[in-house]
Amino acid sequence: MFYQMENESDEELTPIEVGLNANGSSVAMVLYTSGSTGVPKGVRLSHRAVLNRLAWQWATFPYQKEEVCCFKTALTFVDSISEIFGPLLTGHPLVVIPKAITQAVDELVNVLERESVGRLVLVPSLLRTIILHRSDPQAPKLKNLR
Structure with missing residues (x-):
């Protein structure tokens, strides 16, 4: 079940995105931009993206x-x-x-x-x-x- 906060968009996350059925495309975290254009935006980072970054870091450094x-x-x-x-x-x-x-x-x-x-x-x-x-x-x- 997803609870919608006031002023939140109607876009719902899928069970895969929130990790109920986790895979590489599942959302690992949401980071918000600084809002330099006026409105901060949430950027979804997938498990795959995070693990890819970490694998690069471990191999390179x-x-x-x-x-x-x-x-x-x-x-x-x-x-x-x-x-x-x-x-x-x-x-x-x-x-x-x-x-x-x-x-x-x-x-x-x-x-x-x-x-x-x-x-x-x-x-x-x-x-x-x-x-x-x-x-x-x-x-x-x-x-x-x-």
Whole structure:
């Protein structure tokens, strides 16, 4: 049974799309666009699409045996999917970093060092900030980060 929320379109998801009869075409998640055109839109991601992305990631950037990963991306951003499920589905530990810490580079670098994080996904501006922070002789050197 599907419940329709007020203002929701009449388009109903099929049982396959919601996973009652799951297959590769079933909807794994719905991510919403930023609404830069005025109205946010839900984008359905299939299990096949998510697993294809993860398989590419595992083949292209294989994890090291003892590698520790971190999750710091907003759940509404598509990269959060591979940042969460990439390591967890391969049995690698995942350090969850709160948004407040990601906004304070000194705290972020300290957490990355303390938790021996070897992999993280980041935008160029954050990479630049981390590199500048590491230039301080007193800053942690992030020896495990590849």
